[in-house]
Amino acid sequence: MGMAFLNKFKNIFTDVELDGKADQSSNALVAQGNPSYMEVRRRGDGWTCKTVTPATVVVVVPTTLAHLEIYNNGSRLMVVSDLFMWRLLGTAVAQMTSLWAVITTQKAIPTSDALVLYSMSGKALITPTATSEIVTSEDSTIIDNGWQVYGYPQTGLGAATPGTGYSVAIDGKLTVPPGCSLCVTVTGNANTASAVHCGATFDLVSANQTT
Numbered sequence: 001m002g003m004a005f006l007n008k009f010k011n012i013f014t015d016v017e018l019d020g021k022a023d024q025s026s027n028a029l030v031a032q033g034n035p036s037y038m039e040v041r042r043r044g045d046g047w048t049c050k051t052v053t054p055a056t057v058v059v060v061v062p063t064t065l066a067h068l069e070i071y072n073n074g075s076r077l078m079v080v081s082d083l084f085m086w087r088l089l090g091t092a093v094a095q096m097t098s099l100w101a102v103i104t105t106q107k108a109i110p111t112s113d114a115l116v117l118y119s120m121s122g123k124a125l126i127t128p129t130a131t132s133e134i135v136t137s138e139d140s141t142i143i144d145n146g147w148q149v150y151g152y153p154q155t156g157l158g159a160a161t162p163g164t165g166y167s168v169a170i171d172g173k174l175t176v177p178p179g180c181s182l183c184v185t186v187t188g189n190a191n192t193a194s195a196v197h198c199g200a201t202f203d204l205v206s207a208n209q210t211t
Contacts, residue, residue, distance in 0.1 A: 036171075037081065040203050046081070046120030050199030052113075053138050054088050057188030057196055062100050062147045066183035068198050069110050069140040070176070074133035077208075078176035082201040083150055085186050086165030089195035097154050097164060097188040097196065102147045106179035110137035120201065133204070142183055149187075176202075 021029045040046065055067040072078045085099045115136035117126040128136050151168035176182045186196045 040205070041121050043203075044119070044121045044123055045076075045204040046201065047117040047126070047134070047204070048082075048120060048199060048201040049115050049117050049134075049136055050084075051138050051197045052115060054195035054197060055139065055186065056191045057095075057097060057186050057194050059188065059191050062102070062185040062187065063144045064141050066102075066140050066142050066181075066185055067138065067196075068115075068184040068200065069137040069142065069181050070183075070200060070202070071107075071110055071135040071137070071181040072133075072176045072178050073109060073131070073135050074204070075178055076133070076204045076206050077178075078134070078182065078202050079172045079205050080170045080174040080176070080182060080200055080202045081172065082167050082170055083184060083198070084165070084167040084200070085184075085196055085198040087163045087194070087196050095164075095188050095190055095194060097186055098149050099151050099166075099168060099198065100147045100149050100185045100187060101174065101200075102142075102145050102183050103174060103176055104142050104145050104181045104183060106177075107142070107181065109135055110140045110181070112136065113138045120203075140183075142181065147185070 023029060049070055051068050058065060083099055083101055087097060109130065112128060112130040112135050114127050115138065117128060117134060119125065128134050151166060154164040154166055174182065182200055184198045184200055186198050188194060
């Protein structure tokens with residue numbers, strides 16, 4: 001077993017020094033006492049956004065069409081925690097849908113569709129404008145920067161009723177620097193009489209991104 005080293009940490013609430021331990025490589029050994037997202041959501045800058053207009057699924061790998069675009073028009077880092085989608089309308093053909101996302105390179109501000117941002121910590125909702133810190137848009141055109149599928153393909157009944165819906169934990173693996181966008185699109189095996197919605201949850205964090 002490697003030798004443990006003793007360090008000092010300070011409790012930010014009580015200003016009391018606490019003993020901490022690290023392994024032989026100086027990696028901190030920490031016991032997580034609170035739920036993972038409690039502290040970041042306590043800061044009050046967690047938001048969720050979803051499409052309003054039902055979108056037709058794409059029957060190819062996404063390229064330039066984004067069902068949802070969330071543009072970072074501020075100076076903070078946008079850290080994505082979840083992606084989600086659900087099927088509003090199906091067709092007589094059994095469907096399979098997949099959720100895709102991409103982070104664009106720096107680009108122009110998209111046309112604002114004022115998709116509402118809902119707080120994850122009880123704040124009042126925000127309706128973005130074209131000059132807000134976050135600008136939201138539907139069915140925008142982007143330059144493909146490497147779409148990736150997230151989660152597992154979901155099947156739907158062959159019926160014209162609301163059906164499949166799911167959420168994928170991203171946990172910060174997608175981050176959006178200032179001037180860039182998070183884009184989400186839903187693909188499927190059939191787009192006849194099909195309609196879906198998609199969305200994302202994120203936190204605004206004061207942190208620099210290494211480039």
